[in-house]
Amino acid sequence: MGVMNPLQTLDAAVDPSCCVPSAKPALSVEEAQQKALVFKALADPNRLRLLSIVKAEEAGESCVCDLTGPLDLGQPTVSHHLKILVEAGILHREKRGTWAYYSLVPGALDDVAGILSGL
Amino acid sequence: MGVMNPLQTLDAAVDPSCCVPSAKPALSVEEAQQKALVFKALADPNRLRLLSIVKAEEAGESCVCDLTGPLDLGQPTVSHHLKILVEAGILHREKRGTWAYYSLVPGALDDVAGILSGL
DNA sequence: CGGCTATATCGACGAATGTCAATCTATTGC
DNA sequence: GCAATAGATTGACATTCGTCGATATAGCCG
Numbered sequence: 350m351g352v353m354n355p356l357q358t359l360d361a362a363v364d365p366s367c368c369v370p371s372a373k374p375a376l377s378v379e380e381a382q383q384k385a386l387v388f389k390a391l392a393d394p395n396r397l398r399l400l401s402i403v404k405a406e407e408a409g410e411s412c413v414c415d416l417t418g419p420l421d422l423g424q425p426t427v428s429h430h431l432k433i434l435v436e437a438g439i440l441h442r443e444k445r446g447t448w449a450y451y452s453l454v455p456g457a458l459d460d461v462a463g464i465l466s467g468l
Numbered sequence: 469m470g471v472m473n474p475l476q477t478l479d480a481a482v483d484p485s486c487c488v489p490s491a492k493p494a495l496s497v498e499e500a501q502q503k504a505l506v507f508k509a510l511a512d513p514n515r516l517r518l519l520s521i522v523k524a525e526e527a528g529e530s531c532v533c534d535l536t537g538p539l540d541l542g543q544p545t546v547s548h549h550l551k552i553l554v555e556a557g558i559l560h561r562e563k564r565g566t567w568a569y570y571s572l573v574p575g576a577l578d579d580v581a582g583i584l585s586g587l
Numbered sequence: 588c589g590g591c592t593a594t595a596t597c598g599a600c601g602a603a604t605g606t607c608a609a610t611c612t613a614t615t616g617c
Numbered sequence: 618g619c620a621a622t623a624g625a626t627t628g629a630c631a632t633t634c635g636t637c638g639a640t641a642t643a644g645c646c647g
Contacts, residue, residue, distance in 0.1 A: 375538060376520040381513035388511040393635080394500035397507075401495040401587045413594060419494060426636055428595055447593045447644050462581035468520045512605080532624060545606055547625055566614050566623045589647090596641070604633070611626070617619085 355386040356438030356460050376468070384464050390437030391461070395420055396430045403440065403451055410443070410452035474505040475557030475579050495587070503583050509556030510580070514539055515549045522559065522570055529562070529571035 376384070390396065398420060403411050417427050431451055434440040439457045443450045495503070509515065517539060522530050536546050550570055553559040558576045562569045 375524060376517045378513065378517075381516045381520075384516055385511055385513040388507050388516075389634095392504055392507040392511040394497065394504040395635085397500045397504055397587075398495045398497075401500075404587045405494060422635095423637060424594070425596080425638080429635080432595085444594090444643095449594060458584045458587075462584050465577045465581050468523045468577075508604095514605085541605095542607060543624070544608080544626080548605080551625085563613095563624090568624060590645105591647100592643100592645080594642085594644105597639085599637085599639105600635105602633105602635080604631100606630085606632100608629090609627085612624085613622100614624105615620105615622080617621100 354436055354438035355383050356454070356457055387437050387439070387461055387464065390433050390439060393430065395422060395426075396434055399427070399430055399434065400439065400453070404453055410450040412448045412450050414448070416451075473555055473557035474502050475573070475576055506556050506558070506580055506583065509552050509558060512549065514541060514545075515553055518546070518549055518553065519558065519572070523572055529569040531567045531569050533567070535570075 391400075399416060402416060402419060406415075413424065413427060413431065416431070417424050420427060422430075431440060431442070435442050435451075439454060439461075440451050441454050443452070510519075518535060521535060521538060525534075532543065532546060532550065535550070536543050539546060541549075550559060550561070554561050554570075558573060558580075559570050560573050562571070
């Protein structure tokens with residue numbers, strides 16, 4: 350498996366000191382790298398549009414064929430962006446037959462907001 | 469002046485439809501680019517550590533000389549990262565005498581969280 | 588099986604990014 | 618004015634990133 354997805358490994362258990370404004374040591378290099386991975390995944394306009402489309406979908410999921418059109422990108426490029434979002438722990442991929450359906454990982458965006466408030 | 473900082477130009481007036489879960493059109497290309505700028509600024513481990521240090525500071529501000537040490541980066545590189553964070557609307561820069569003090573823009577990180585929840 | 592369709596992977600290429608050494612600017616203090 | 622100091626800017630370089638065309642994989646259907 351090699352590398353775990355950043356959002357699953359980030360503060361899985363809530364830090365008990367979260368509500369105590371004690372002097373926090375600055376982010377370690379490793380923590381910073383982990384958290385930067387999530388923001389890197391969000392740091393592309395086309396990936397933000399992908400998320401926006403997936404989130405807006407009634408069914409909560411979209412297949413790749415529904416995503417290539419609106420983005421004006423080639424199919425390989427869309428697949429590439431989706432992979433990055435999955436590896437960041439933001440999207441979930443489920444293959445059913447020939448189609449691959451992508452959906453928001455529940456709470457993933459809230460977790461990102463948590464990174465921000467926890468600095 | 470040319471380019472405005474992304475966080476100031478983002479949803480300055482609250483969208484009245486914010487609380488109505490109506491069918492939102494997917495992010496436009498321009499909106500997506502604007503919002504991606506903010507995440508780009510956060511998508512670097514050293515910039516996250518800079519934010520962490522500035523936020524942890526008692527006085528609410530830090531000068532560059534306090535930031536070069538912990539990061540193990542050259543002074544020009546730190547200056548460069550700080551500039552990116554300022555341009556993204558996340559940090560504020562105030563020059564007093566020879567020193568430059570950087571502080572978090574109040575509410576900036578909350579605004580980023582708002583981008584996430586608004587998709 | 589053989590063709591068809593949906594998606595993923597690969598290899599290449601140009602653009603953007605992070606870093607540094609060197610230099611420039613501006614402020615302080617003698 | 619001059620030297621010293623804090624910080625910003627510039628130019629160069631290696632690395633990473635976004636995109637594409639071509640190809641590979643895998644499930645469906647005749």
